[in-house]
Amino acid sequence: MMRNISDVIEDYLKKILEQSKNGYIEIQRNELADKFQCVPSQINYVIKTRFTVEKGYVVESKRGGGGYIRIRKVRVVDEQRFLQTLMRLIDQDISQGAAENIIDRLLEMDVITEREGRMMKAVIQRSVLPFEVGVRDRLRAKLLKSMIVALMYH
Helix, strand or coil: CCCCHHHHHHHHHHHHHHHCCCCEEEECHHHHHHHHCCCHHHHHHHHHHHCCCCCCEEEEEECCCCCEEEEEECCCCCHHHHHHHHHHHCCCCCCHHHHHHHHHHHHHCCCCCHHHHHHHHHHCCCCCCCCCHHHHHHHHHHHHHHHHHHHHCC
């Protein structure tokens, strides 16, 4: 099976981030685009969709001649503070994709089990919440926040 270029770029960035001694990487978009023989906007797309706050990354960019994009994997020291941060991250509404990213992060941090993750994802599915988009996204946010509160006070 042929993997798409976004997957290849994501894997490459995660690998060099994992090997980084200082916990972050600095990349130049044009150099990375040259390396993977793609347009710079493809690099932007990968960073914007694969390295989000919900997935546990902080991305900073510096524009100009010596500009770079810095990607940092957020390390969780205190589980309670992490859950509180997630609560603040979830606004009045949340998309299914963003909610699933948060659940994946909970799994990655071993805050929840695989089974709990599957149950949480099942509850927030579009098909389970058959309402108009705005209502569905608000209800999903309330459900997810409620589940996180339950984790905080287990």
